Amino acid sequence: MSYLKPSFRHPELPVNDLGYTKKNYEGAISTLCAGCGHDSISGAIVQAIFELSIAPHNVAKMSGIGCSSKTPTYFLGNSHGFNSVHGRMPSVATGANMANRDMIYVGVSGDGDTASIGMGQFTHAVRRNLNMMYIVENNGCYGLTKGQDSATSDIGSKSKKGEPNPFEPIDLASMALQLGATFVARSFSGDKEQLVPLIKAAISHQGFAFIDVVSPCVTFNNNPGSTKGYEHVRDHLAATGTVDFVPMKEEITTSYHPGTSQEVTLHDGSVVHLHKADDKLDIHSRRSALGLIKDYKANDQILTGLLYMDPDSRELHETIETSNKALRSLGEADLCPGNNVLKNINESLR
Amino acid sequence: MSKVDNITSVNDLVIKFANVNGTGSASANNMFAKAIFRMGLSVSPKNIFPSNIQGLPTWYEVRVSDKGYLGRRGGIDIMVCVNPQSMAKDIQEVSPGGYFIYDNTKPLDLRLLRNDITFIGLPLTKICLDEYKDARQRQLFKNVIYVGALAALINIEFDVLTGLIADQFKGKEKLIAPNIHAMELGFQYAQENIQCPLGVTLERRDNLGEKILIDGNTACGLGAVYGGATMAGWYPITPSTSVVEGFEKYCKRLRIDPGTGKKNYAIVQAEDELAAIGMVIGANWNGARAFTATSGPGISLMSEFLGLAYFAEIPTVLIDVQRSGPSTGMPTRTQQSDVMACAYASHGDTKHVLVFPSTPKECFDMTAEAFDLADHLQTPIIMLTDLDLGMNDNMSDPLEWDDKREYNRGKVFNAEQLEEMSEKFGRYLDVDGDGIPYRTYPGTHPTKGSFFTRGTSRDEYAVYTEDGSEYVKNMERLLHKWETAKGLVPKPEIINCEGGSSVGILHFGTSADATREASDYLAESGITVDTCRIRAFPFNQEIEDFVANHETVFVVEQNRDAQMRSLLVNDCDIDPKHLIPVLNYDGMPITARYIQEKVESHISGAKVTPLRSKTNKK
Ligand SMILES: Cc1ncc(C[n+]2csc(CCOP(=O)(O)OP(=O)(O)O)c2C)c(N)n1
Ligand code: SF4
Numbered sequence: 001m002s003y004l005k006p007s008f009r010h011p012e013l014p015v016n017d018l019g020y021t022k023k024n025y026e027g028a029i030s031t032l033c034a035g036c037g038h039d040s041i042s043g044a045i046v047q048a049i050f051e052l053s054i055a056p057h058n059v060a061k062m063s064g065i066g067c068s069s070k071t072p073t074y075f076l077g078n079s080h081g082f083n084s085v086h087g088r089m090p091s092v093a094t095g096a097n098m099a100n101r102d103m104i105y106v107g108v109s110g111d112g113d114t115a116s117i118g119m120g121q122f123t124h125a126v127r128r129n130l131n132m133m134y135i136v137e138n139n140g141c142y143g144l145t146k147g148q149d150s151a152t153s154d155i156g157s158k159s160k161k162g163e164p165n166p167f168e169p170i171d172l173a174s175m176a177l178q179l180g181a182t183f184v185a186r187s188f189s190g191d192k193e194q195l196v197p198l199i200k201a202a203i204s205h206q207g208f209a210f211i212d213v214v215s216p217c218v219t220f221n222n223n224p225g226s227t228k229g230y231e232h233v234r235d236h237l238a239a240t241g242t243v244d245f246v247p248m249k250e251e252i253t254t255s256y257h258p259g260t261s262q263e264v265t266l267h268d269g270s271v272v273h274l275h276k277a278d279d280k281l282d283i284h285s286r287r288s289a290l291g292l293i294k295d296y297k298a299n300d301q302i303l304t305g306l307l308y309m310d311p312d313s314r315e316l317h318e319t320i321e322t323s324n325k326a327l328r329s330l331g332e333a334d335l336c337p338g339n340n341v342l343k344n345i346n347e348s349l350r
Numbered sequence: 351m352s353k354v355d356n357i358t359s360v361n362d363l364v365i366k367f368a369n370v371n372g373t374g375s376a377s378a379n380n381m382f383a384k385a386i387f388r389m390g391l392s393v394s395p396k397n398i399f400p401s402n403i404q405g406l407p408t409w410y411e412v413r414v415s416d417k418g419y420l421g422r423r424g425g426i427d428i429m430v431c432v433n434p435q436s437m438a439k440d441i442q443e444v445s446p447g448g449y450f451i452y453d454n455t456k457p458l459d460l461r462l463l464r465n466d467i468t469f470i471g472l473p474l475t476k477i478c479l480d481e482y483k484d485a486r487q488r489q490l491f492k493n494v495i496y497v498g499a500l501a502a503l504i505n506i507e508f509d510v511l512t513g514l515i516a517d518q519f520k521g522k523e524k525l526i527a528p529n530i531h532a533m534e535l536g537f538q539y540a541q542e543n544i545q546c547p548l549g550v551t552l553e554r555r556d557n558l559g560e561k562i563l564i565d566g567n568t569a570c571g572l573g574a575v576y577g578g579a580t581m582a583g584w585y586p587i588t589p590s591t592s593v594v595e596g597f598e599k600y601c602k603r604l605r606i607d608p609g610t611g612k613k614n615y616a617i618v619q620a621e622d623e624l625a626a627i628g629m630v631i632g633a634n635w636n637g638a639r640a641f642t643a644t645s646g647p648g649i650s651l652m653s654e655f656l657g658l659a660y661f662a663e664i665p666t667v668l669i670d671v672q673r674s675g676p677s678t679g680m681p682t683r684t685q686q687s688d689v690m691a692c693a694y695a696s697h698g699d700t701k702h703v704l705v706f707p708s709t710p711k712e713c714f715d716m717t718a719e720a721f722d723l724a725d726h727l728q729t730p731i732i733m734l735t736d737l738d739l740g741m742n743d744n745m746s747d748p749l750e751w752d753d754k755r756e757y758n759r760g761k762v763f764n765a766e767q768l769e770e771m772s773e774k775f776g777r778y779l780d781v782d783g784d785g786i787p788y789r790t791y792p793g794t795h796p797t798k799g800s801f802f803t804r805g806t807s808r809d810e811y812a813v814y815t816e817d818g819s820e821y822v823k824n825m826e827r828l829l830h831k832w833e834t835a836k837g838l839v840p841k842p843e844i845i846n847c848e849g850g851s852s853v854g855i856l857h858f859g860t861s862a863d864a865t866r867e868a869s870d871y872l873a874e875s876g877i878t879v880d881t882c883r884i885r886a887f888p889f890n891q892e893i894e895d896f897v898a899n900h901e902t903v904f905v906v907e908q909n910r911d912a913q914m915r916s917l918l919v920n921d922c923d924i925d926p927k928h929l930i931p932v933l934n935y936d937g938m939p940i941t942a943r944y945i946q947e948k949v950e951s952h953i954s955g956a957k958v959t960p961l962r963s964k965t966n967k968k
Contacts, residue, residue, distance in 0.1 A: 028813075055796055056796070057792075057793050057794070057795060057796045057797070057800060058793055060636070060792045060793070062632075072802075073802060073814070077800070078796065078797055078800050079792070079800055080790075080792035080793070080800050080801065080802075080803070081800075081801075081802040081803065081804075082632070082635060082802075082803045082804070083802070083803065083804035083805065083806065084628065084631075084632075084655075084658065084805075085628075085654050085655060085658055085805060088624055088625070088628045088655065090625070090628075091583070091620065091624065091625035091626075091627075091628025091629045091632065092628045092629070092631055092632035092635070093632060094583070094618060094625070094628070094629045094632060095581060095583060095628065095629035095630055095631060095632025095633035095634070095635070095636070095640060096632035096633060096635060096636040096792070097632075097636075098581045098616040098618065098629065098632075098633050098638070098640075099580070099581060099632070099633040099634075099635075099636035099637055099638030099640070100636050100637065100638070100791075100792070100793065102793075103636075103792060103793050120621055120622065120624075120625070121621065121624070121625055121628070123621075124620075124621040124625065128618075317616075320613070320616060320617075320618075321612050321613055322612060322613050322614075322615070322616045323607050323610065323612045323613060323614050324610060324612060325607075327580040327581060327614065327615070327616060327633075327638050328580070328633075328636060328637035328638040328791065330580060330614055332578060332756060332757050334607075334614055335575075335578040335580065335605070335614065336575075336576055336578060336751070336757075337575065337576065337604045338751060338753050339750065339751040339752070339753050341604065342576070342749050342750065342751050343748075345572070345600075345749065346560070346562050346748040346749055349562035349563055349564045350387075350388070350561075350562055350563070
């Protein structure tokens with residue numbers, strides 16, 4: 001069941017540069033389990049896009065199938081959304097993006113959706129550097145089909161049934177790094193302070209921006225022994241530091257101590273400030289990120305924050321040199337060569 | 351030369367080349383066929399190639415017919431054998447009275463000789479060894495030399511050949527003279543050593559009018575350019591690959607933005623067919639025209655997505671160039687065996703609009719129209735061609751485009767229309783009573799017209815629901831749309847013989863040429879038939895009437911299980927007994943003789959049953 005929220009608006013709600021309030025960015029009321037990590041992520045997406053002052057209808061919400069993939073219904077009610085088939089959101093997003101490069105593509109997927117049935121499409125979207133933000137709401141289990149282990153579930157992690165998972169997990173952030181993703185981050189659904197600026201940076205990034213968000217499933221995987229439950233994750237989090245995102249139009253005033261902060265300028269001139277807790281991380285080095293993820297993991301910790309970013313990223317349209325105009329905006333006059341050209345073609349076929 | 355009762359004919363011949371795959375014979379063989387075409391003669395060449403890149407036997411069969419028959423005739427008048435590997439079999443294939451032309455640099459194995467055909471030796475290897483030092487040249491020119499020899503043997507105009515060489519090497523002028531020289535070597539050898547011409551000869555005619563020679567896949571690719579496709583997502587598979595290659599070739603020429611030099615199109619080679627169709631669906635959803643091309647195995651993989659496109663009502667254009675299945679079957683042989691898989695692709699109650707072209711011109715027209723149809727109906731349109739039409743050069747009427755024509759983008763509300771709307775936009779509302787709802791492109795209006803696209807059940811406002819009555823309403827509307835489609839899809843081509851007959855033949859796609867020829871032969875033997883070429887599914891009323899109006903109806907198709915017949919039975923509720931299958935599925939295009947035999951034997955068999963004794967007359 002799904003229903004819409006009342007549209008009552010408090011007159012003094014804060015507005016963004018477009019004059020929109022946060023309400024303009026909300027969706028239908030969530031039907032997920034109360035306390036599901038996925039809902040917090042929806043909230044962070046709303047917050048980030050509101051703060052970025054992006055008109056909701058300029059965003060396309062793409063997803064596959066699963067509890068996580070249902071969430072686009074619960075944010076940005078004025079955006080078009082697309083629940084595709086299980087695991088195959090990246091291809092639909094690719095086509096949509098090819099048709100209109102002027103929109104912003106927000107993809108939401110689950111760990112089941114991405115790390116198993118959708119692994120092929122995920123890797124190829126990374127490889128092509130498709131211009132989109134791709135969030136995996138990672139709960140280490142299949143929520144919608146009631147709690148089976150997923151491919152990101154840690155070895156030994158216990159699901160609600162109590163059975164320890166016997167298999168090695170797939171670490172999607174490491175994979176994305178190895179595949180050449182140009183923006184890789186990890187976060188936790190319960191850490192809005194970190195997640196919101198990460199989403200803002202990811203959306204501003206030109207190319208494939210991947211965020212792996214640990215998002216506990218309260219119903220099937222939040223029990224003692226699970227490594228993706230709230231308690232475990234809170235106890236084992238370690239962040240690369242805090243992240244600030246400064247949009248291009250604002251004056252950059254943030255201060256930071258050299259040596260403990262890093263500043264990354266995005267394509268459009270926006271700036272990401274990374275206040276590092278771990279000064280071993282070099283944000284421009286895949287190797288550094290991969291190594292650190294491993295080191296933390298070895299110490300039973302989950303490293304979160306922005307892990308890698310390539311400021312010179314070339315997104316798919318640039319690589320294949322498509323028109324600067326949205327392809328869908330081209331009309332018959334641009335597209336159809338007409339009968340005279342056809343006459344010449346006929347001539348060449350005789 | 352032995353004394354055999356040689357076949358004699360003018361402009362009526364089947365010649366087959368037995369080559370080694372990957373040795374450059376394809377361009378020489380093409381030149382041969384095109385020379386005949388340029389002599390104003392009706393020609394129909396067919397590649398018969400293995401599923402392999404190099405080294406294995408490959409054949410090229412060319413039919414010339416003064417009557418303009420383009421299907422396969424059956425029987426070989428001249429075999430040109432350049433591949434010793436397949437020689438024993440190739441000799442057996444020649445019709446009595448025919449000719450076997452071979453490389454006699456090495457003597458022929460006497461055990462292979464037949465005394466009812468004529469053996470003609472051309473020392474191809476020796477000529478090349480004497481003439482060329484470079485190994486690759488020796489191999490390449492061997493092919494040109496036999497074309498030259500054939501010019502002498504069957505009277506191909508030499509000027510036509512030299513003209514073709516000039517065309518082929520435009521921009522690489524240095525290659526023209528050596529190629530002409532090689533051709534002369536073959537020509538001279540034949541003239542000096544063999545009694546020319548043979549009994550089978552060619553004479554210039556002026557039969558072709560404006561006809562062109564093009565393969566169906568290229569015509570589809572060009573149709574996609576003219577139809578306004580801006581996006582193709584695809585994954586390579588024989589025999590469909592050249593559809594997207596054709597699209598790309600013409601896009602590179604015709605679709606570059608003059609200001610920026612950038613592409614007014616995007617082609618993405620997907621990681622597999624699942625992704626290819628997903629991209630196409632995504633692009634169409636977002637307001638561009640997009641298509642993919644594939645063959646049987648790809649259809650299997652695309653099925654889940656096709657169900658989504660059907661249920662969520664997203665225009666999608668898919669070109670299926672059929673080959674022999676099931677599974678990998680005979681990947682380089684032709685068939686019409688994806689009819690069922692395409693008609694009902696995906697799970698649940700799903701059915702798709704299919705169109706069946708028979709000629710390159712129809713490949714062009716129907717591809718362009720498929721985009722209009724898909725947008726209009728908001729559903730997948732699957733075009734079924736096959737390897738025979740797709741990968742072989744086919745004679746065709748010239749391609750035409752009406753410059754006054756405008757794309758039909760279907761029912762799409764734009765920002766102004768949404769702005770003016772006082773009522774709520776309902777994505778799946780049947781506003782006009784034809785079963786086709788209105789859509790909006792993403793990003794159209796800040797607050798109106800957005801909706802959620804999903805494969806799960808929803809109400810008319812695109813809100814998720816599992817309410818059974820809402821689901822049924824939606825499914826019923828889809829059926830209503832299906833009825834609307836009947837009036838929009840291409841109509842059948844019906845040919846009634848004089849006075850009409852009680853015998854009808856239903857056929858589609860590449861069975862058309864053979865059916866037309868078969869009906870001529872049948873008429874000669876006293877059996878007149880009416881023919882109906884099916885051009886689309888859902889079936890138009892005319893097809894149902896055709897079946898009802900004929901006592902005996904044959905359904906000609908190139909698959910084992912009579913798939914089109916099943917579709918007719920299923921969709922039109924026809925008594926299966928009324929439809930007699932004529933099935934060929936050996937991977938080679940169906941022949942007129944085969945159809946003729948099947949029809950004749952059924953009718954003569956039926957004559958012993960008093961009830962059906964009148965099949966011959968009305
Ligand atoms: C082809 C196909 N296979 C299986 C399913 C069933 N299915 C629906 S959701 C899902 C798993 C979802 O898990 P995940 O992506 O982790 O999302 P979560 O529900 O945990 O958020 C599966 C297997 C399906 N819809 N389609
Ligand atoms: S089952 Fe788990 S993942 Fe799904 S909504 Fe409930 S808590 Fe969230």
